[in-house]
Amino acid sequence: MVISLGILMIGIMLSSIVIFSLMKFFHKFWWVPMRIAYVMRSQGIRGPPHSFIHGNKNEISIMRSRSMNLPMDISHHIFPRIQPHFDSWFQLYGKNFVYWVGPQAELVVTEPEFLKECMSNREISMGILDIDPISLKIIGGGGIVLSEGDKWANQRKIANHAFHAERLKNMVPVMIESVAIMLKRWQDAGDKEVDVLDEFRILSSDVISRTAFGSSYEEGKQVFQLLRDLFVLVGKNFYKTQLPGLGKVFKSKEDVESDKMEATIRDQIMQIITSKEKTLVSGEEDKSSDDYLGLLLKAYHDEMDGSSYKLSIQDIIDDCKTIHFAAHQTTTLLLSWATLLLGVHTDWQEKARDEVQEVFGDDQQNLTSEGISKLKIMGMIINETLRLYPPGVFVHRKVWRQTKVGNYVLPANIKLHIPVLALHHDPKIWGEDAHLFKPERFSEGISKATNNNPGAFLPFGYGPRYCVGSNFVMNEAKITLSMILRRYRFAQSPNYVHSPVQEVMLQPKFGVKIMIQPL
Numbered sequence: 001m002v003i004s005l006g007i008l009m010i011g012i013m014l015s016s017i018v019i020f021s022l023m024k025f026f027h028k029f030w031w032v033p034m035r036i037a038y039v040m041r042s043q044g045i046r047g048p049p050h051s052f053i054h055g056n057k058n059e060i061s062i063m064r065s066r067s068m069n070l071p072m073d074i075s076h077h078i079f080p081r082i083q084p085h086f087d088s089w090f091q092l093y094g095k096n097f098v099y100w101v102g103p104q105a106e107l108v109v110t111e112p113e114f115l116k117e118c119m120s121n122r123e124i125s126m127g128i129l130d131i132d133p134i135s136l137k138i139i140g141g142g143g144i145v146l147s148e149g150d151k152w153a154n155q156r157k158i159a160n161h162a163f164h165a166e167r168l169k170n171m172v173p174v175m176i177e178s179v180a181i182m183l184k185r186w187q188d189a190g191d192k193e194v195d196v197l198d199e200f201r202i203l204s205s206d207v208i209s210r211t212a213f214g215s216s217y218e219e220g221k222q223v224f225q226l227l228r229d230l231f232v233l234v235g236k237n238f239y240k241t242q243l244p245g246l247g248k249v250f251k252s253k254e255d256v257e258s259d260k261m262e263a264t265i266r267d268q269i270m271q272i273i274t275s276k277e278k279t280l281v282s283g284e285e286d287k288s289s290d291d292y293l294g295l296l297l298k299a300y301h302d303e304m305d306g307s308s309y310k311l312s313i314q315d316i317i318d319d320c321k322t323i324h325f326a327a328h329q330t331t332t333l334l335l336s337w338a339t340l341l342l343g344v345h346t347d348w349q350e351k352a353r354d355e356v357q358e359v360f361g362d363d364q365q366n367l368t369s370e371g372i373s374k375l376k377i378m379g380m381i382i383n384e385t386l387r388l389y390p391p392g393v394f395v396h397r398k399v400w401r402q403t404k405v406g407n408y409v410l411p412a413n414i415k416l417h418i419p420v421l422a423l424h425h426d427p428k429i430w431g432e433d434a435h436l437f438k439p440e441r442f443s444e445g446i447s448k449a450t451n452n453n454p455g456a457f458l459p460f461g462y463g464p465r466y467c468v469g470s471n472f473v474m475n476e477a478k479i480t481l482s483m484i485l486r487r488y489r490f491a492q493s494p495n496y497v498h499s500p501v502q503e504v505m506l507q508p509k510f511g512v513k514i515m516i517q518p519l
Contacts, residue, residue: 143322
């Protein structure tokens with residue numbers, strides 16, 4: 001009798017667990033999407049129908065696979081190729097619509113006034129995201145991207161301190177030296193083909209290692225490679241649906257592989273941190289404490305005045321991962337696309353070369369921070385590159401609680417999706433020639449180019465979480481292009497295959513092959 005009662009109780013408990021799990025599952029995958037769809041539809045915002053469990057992931061995957069699998073002619077009209085689903089849905093549902101990544105609702109906003117209201121709402125602009133597990137391994141939960149409150153304020157203060165104008169000025173000689181090392185590899189006699197994507201990966205890795213961490217590319221190359229491998233995994237799994245809880249019980253091959261990568265990255269960064277601490281303690285390098293890692297370690301040891309949050313070692317590791325990844329990827333892609341554009345549009349290449357010669361002359365010693373700020377044509381070219389080929393094609397913010405924005409009420413747990421690529425290629429903003437490379441758009445500055453529309457040009461995000469390293473990236477890009485232009489003419493290689501793809505960031509699938517010719 002006692003045994004029978006025990007079995008009955010176990011059965012009741014198991015049944016309760018199953019019923020609770022099913023209720024939780026249907027609440028997340030059916031009830032919440034239906035409620036959000038109703039709320040948005042009642043305000044006049046529609047979108048593609050929500051499919052149970054998958055949302056719109058399957059149709060997105062099919063449309064993207066069809067559009068991005070084949071190379072294209074040399075054209076900068078890439079929006080329909082990279083985001084064919086958005087291209088279609090804009091025509092069907094207008095400037096603002098809701099679509100579904102699994103059960104997650106994403107509100108896409110491009111209508112200027114509504115976008116301006118969203119961007120000026122501090123609660124949204126400061127919002128953080130819940131991101132997928134593999135992406136979390138790239139940037140870490142303790143880094144500046146996902147932190148908030150006092151912790152975020154302290155991390156942002158450190159980052160601002162590490163990359164402010166005077167420190168950027170002091171980084172110029174290191175950037176010049178790293179570019180010189182790259183150009184030395186190009187010195188073989190005669191014309192030759194170079195895949196600049198590979199070259200710029202090494203360059204940007206070396207620059208960020210030396211300027212932010214006091215190390216070198218050789219010391220950090222495994223970190224960069226593993227972060228890139230994780231990055232590729234994110235791209236492959238971006239539109240896959242994983243049922244809640246299953247990832248904790250049944251690990252996929254990608255989960256196991258990414259766990260190993262994450263552990264190795266942590267070990268490698270810890271070695272860099274340990275080495276830096278020894279340098280700080282011994283006083284071997286007076287300026288060692290001035291770089292980003294040095295400032296993070298000062299905060300960890302509570303030496304920063306006015307700090308209201310003391311960083312942990314895990315926070316430092318996550319911030320290191322974020323800077324390694326973000327600065328490396330952004331600079332690599334900007335330089336790669338800019339070189340391609342100048343290799344195709346050789347008239348602008350000559351204009352940029354003439355400007356570099358006028359500002360700096362023939363002496364490399366003349367490459368200074370003051371001179372870099374005078375490169376107006378170069379700045380126009382870089383801005384136009386970032387417009388046509390922004391490294392990040394969207395900006396996300398999570399609306400954690402019901403929020404009124406303009407005439408709309410946004411329900412809790414909806415994501416705000418600002419489609420950067422769509423805005424950068426919108427003919428209604430930039431004109432019918434929006435897909436053409438025309439740096440002269442920026443001849444009177446960004447505000448004039450966008451007709452005072454702050455949401456039209458967002459290569460580095462916006463608001464308080466605007467990319468802290470944007471000026472660092474711009475300086476490195478100007479120095480690198482200036483030094484290349486002074487030594488080489490270059491053109492698109494006959495072997496170059498134009499195949500832009502989105503693997504989280506906007507990538508040239510087969511690299512960027514150019515032909516270089518010494519001047």
